[in-house]
Amino acid sequence: MSKEQELSIPDEVVIGKIYFIRDQKVMLDRDLAALYGVETRVLKQAVKRNMKRFPEDFMFKMTKAEFESWRSQFVTSKADQKGLRYAPFCFTEQGVTMLSCILNSDRAIAVNIRIIRVFTKLRQNLTDTLSLKLEIEEIKKKLSNQSKNIGLVFSYLDELMEKKENATFRPRVGFKAGRD
Template sequence: MSEKLIVPDEVVMSKIYYIRGQKVMLDSDLAELYEVETKQLKRQVRRNIERFPEDFMFELTKLEFDNLRSQFGTSNWGGNRYAPLVFTEQGVAMLSSVLNSSRAIAVNIRIIRVFTKMREMITDNISLKLEIEEIKKKLSNHSKNIELVFNYLDELLEKKEHEKPRKEIGYKANRN
């Protein structure tokens, strides 16, 4: 079975959140994707806790949990009363080793590819923004230069208006 048929990219992207400056996924969302119960996923993680340092996985604070819950409404959370664990990209990669099912491996491959794709999109956006800023600077400089040229032309016209007429010099044709 192809991993694309298992979980579409859009589904994975909709389950990635930005918390504490990191892209993370909730334990309940991962359990749903892996088709296991959340408590089973948490049990496996706790049995292998040494594989999950804080930069791989952390528990949300009550405030973070309440903020997240308010974004979705309580109906999505069912009876979950405990703050969820969230997993960074590295933590998600580590999950496949503790869950050790073919579905977990296939879903993890998809998730890691989506994280990579998102990182590339962010990088592309940053470089695009830098290029736009560079163009803005050039346009600003061009505008200033054009304005300067027009100021010089205005000064020349003013000088010419205040000068007395000069006597013409050069070849004069016989005017009879």
Template sequence: MIRNEKVMLDRDLAQLYNVETKRVKEAVQGNISGFPEDFMFELSKAEFDNWRSQIATSNADKLGLRYAPMAFTEHGVLMLSGVINSESAIQTNIQIMRIFSKIKQHFSDVSDIRTDLEKVKRKLENQGKNIELVFQYIDELSEKKELPERSKIGYKK
């Protein structure tokens, strides 16, 4: 999660696509109009420093970590598979899209469950109010004073 977005970094995608990171960067630079800010963004200096401190890399790392990674959103990953033209990239992207779909379905299922729970909660609250009302009526009936016994009307034997 970077900038409240679920992203994959260029280095991770390069590894999945079985290409060098610089090939991913070249593909993006050659097709930059296909990667708006909501598809791909470069990490800011602060984000990059934070990321580097988390993975404990040095400036001299041979993986090219001197440059801020590119972060790709779901749509950016899809766009990237169209510009990296290799069978490995295509097959990997199919798997990535399936995973994104499963994650979306999971969140949708969780949302449905949450809605159902809210409905049950509302029903229980109403039942609780109804039970309280029944007890209130019972209390009122039991508190009523008994009326004095009236004299009987009719013939006496």
């Protein structure tokens, strides 16, 4: 496989391997190992040898409850349970970056760059989406105010129509031309 083929990982593939666990976007050890082209146990061994590089906000291990909940969400056949017998390590964006330091290969560095770009793109999309939501809320408020104002105008028009209907005819007062 050439280097160009190794780097041609579509965004969708990386995005499909990002999960939301403990209110954080994370990637699992088995998915990262597959992207890096190493076995999951090799990746875990490298991490265990360098635990000082992975504080809780960079990497954590799923609890049994989280693991069971996660497994139940993804119905897997026995053949697809590779790496799912044990609770996986979950790597945050910073943890993925740290992995490139301990998996010192050209592929690991290239894959890391790709993953970090996808995380950055996701963050930008989230920011864009948030701005759009804020703009929509502002438009909704304006429309709500406008509908209240239109209702007020119609109520004033109704009052004027009632006054006109209830008004009595009065003769005109003033100077009349042509009379002496």
